Each structure stands twice: as structure tokens, then as C-alpha cells.
Amino acid sequence: MNSESFDTKAVGPRIRMMMPLLTPLEAKVVDTVFAMRDFSDETSLKQIADDAGVSEAMVVKITKKLGFSGYRDFRTAVSQYNRQPTAEMHQELSVEDTSREIVQKVFRTSINALEETLSILDMVAFDKAADLIHSAKHRDFYGVGGSAQIARDVSHKFLRIGVRASVFDDVHMMLMSAALLTEGDIAIGFSHSGNTTAIIEALQLAKRNGAQTIAVTNYNSSALAQAADVVLCSTAQGSPLMGENAAARIAQLNILDAVFMAVAQRDYESAERNLDRTMSAVKSKRKDRLS
Incomplete structure (x- = not known):
């Protein structure tokens, strides 16, 4: 998988399917990336390493383990995936949610799963x-x-x-x-x-x-x-x-x-x-x- 040949919708799913192959520390780095709402083409390697508490070399190693040529390739793919409409559908439930918000979030999570599974x-x-x-x-x-x-x-x-x-x-x-x-x-x-x-x-x-x-x-x-x-x-x-x-x-x-x-x-x-x-x-x- 690289930024020139990937199906954008499939980036998140394919990374998630690789998670069982990662160590707990490696999985923590990936979780750190996907938890960043402001992750973009401008996000530096150093920022990811600092936020996850690992070395920059480890971040690069993990991106290659996930099938990318390196951090830049990974960053491009994930940034484009995050801009997909379905990526915005997934929102965590909150204790403050109204009934309408609960219904919308549950339905949107299922719609997202269907879209990504199809991809x-x-x-x-x-x-x-x-x-x-x-x-x-x-x-x-x-x-x-x-x-x-x-x-x-x-x-x-x-x-x-x-x-x-x-x-x-x-x-x-x-x-x-x-x-x-x-x-x-x-x-x-x-x-x-x-x-x-x-x-x-x-x-x-x-x-x-x-x-x-x-x-x-x-x-x-x-x-x-x-x-x-x-x-x-x-x-x-x-x-x-x-x-x-x-x-x-x-x-x-x-x-x-x-x-x-x-x-x-x-x-x-x-x-x-x-x-x-x-x-x-x-x-x-x-x-x-x-x-």
C-alpha cells in the first residue's frame, strides 16, 4: 500500500486489520495518530514520536510494517482518508448526548462500517x-x-x-x-x-x-x-x-x-x-x- 496506489476509503480499514500484528507499543503509536483530530499533511514525524513517547525511528519502522514506504507516504494516505465523508461519521458516544444524537451516531457508525467493508x-x-x-x-x-x-x-x-x-x-x-x-x-x-x-x-x-x-x-x-x-x-x-x-x-x-x-x-x-x-x-x- 502506498500513497499512489491505495484506495482512500480502504486506508483506515487496512491499517486496522494489521493491528493484531503490532506490538502493544506499536499499536499505541497508531492509536495516537488516529486520535489526533488535527492530523494532516503538515503533521511532523517529531510530533507523532513525542506524543506517543517513542523515537522517530520507531514511528518510521511502524509505518513500513503497515505497508507504507515511510512516514511521508503514511501521512499522505491517512490525511486523505481522514478527509473522506465516511471518516467524519464515526463519533464516540457521550453521556451528554441526546436521544437523537445517540441514534445518529449509532447509525453513522454502522454506515461507516458498511462503506469501509465494501471498499x-x-x-x-x-x-x-x-x-x-x-x-x-x-x-x-x-x-x-x-x-x-x-x-x-x-x-x-x-x-x-x-x-x-x-x-x-x-x-x-x-x-x-x-x-x-x-x-x-x-x-x-x-x-x-x-x-x-x-x-x-x-x-x-x-x-x-x-x-x-x-x-x-x-x-x-x-x-x-x-x-x-x-x-x-x-x-x-x-x-x-x-x-x-x-x-x-x-x-x-x-x-x-x-x-x-x-x-x-x-x-x-x-x-x-x-x-x-x-x-x-x-x-x-x-x-x-x-x-
């Missing part, structure tokens, strides 16, 4: 994921906590078009499932951090048994991403109160909604036929308003 979405990985899900014999989804809810939502969508998937949120059940997967099957691990041990171990076991694996995560450099054949990556800015998970969940649901559509497209007639059947099956359970 970094790997379309090759997207198509590969759709192909694998469509052609798989068995599809097992792994997730715990909030990630399990995403897995269930995705499984529900696929069932509507006749694409069956099983969801596991228990550590033992995940490993049992992974032990039975073989070639032609697929395992999908959902983890915002990409560091959830239970999901990583299940995906690794499934892969050793010949199954294809997909990771849905916020960090493409995470342990889960490294263990998967295909990575679908969301991105969201963190905040002390909201964290990253809330906005990232919205982004991940949208990625999987798009995957769902792509899978349906691969056999549209069958998807349409199964959708009619499943909708008819539950129609009697709906109390629709009579015309």
Missing part, C-alpha cells in the same frame, strides 16, 4: 465462498456468543432456498462436527477477533480432514484467517462504549446476505422453487392483515 471486500474470495457453499455436501457453521447469532441468521437464510447448514456453538460439538467433515464438505468459522480458540481449532480439524474452510472475521491477519482457505473480512472502528462488534456485526451480515444472493444465483430456478415451498410451509403461522 476492502475481496471479490475473488467472495466468489470462491459462494462456489464452495453452493457445491458442498455438508455445511457446518461455527460461532460462539454474538458470532453464533450471525451463523444462525445465515443458516436460516440458506434454509429458505434449500441450502442446508448446521450451526454449532458448543466447543465439543464443533470438534465432533469437524471430525466428521471430509472432502467436499465446508466449515465456516465466525469470529470478530479471529482469535477465538474454539473456532480456530474446529476449523483446523475440519481442514485436516479434507474439508474446505471459510473464515468470517474483522482481521485478515488473525489466527482464524490464517487457518482458513477463504477469508471474508469486515471492518469497523472501535470505541470504548460500543466496541467494534456492533458495527462489524452489521457489516458481516451484509457480506453474508450478498453471499446468499450469489449462492441462489448459481441455481436460481431451484432457489426460487425452494423459496416458494418454505414460504408456503410457514404461511399458515402468520397473522397477516386481511384485505
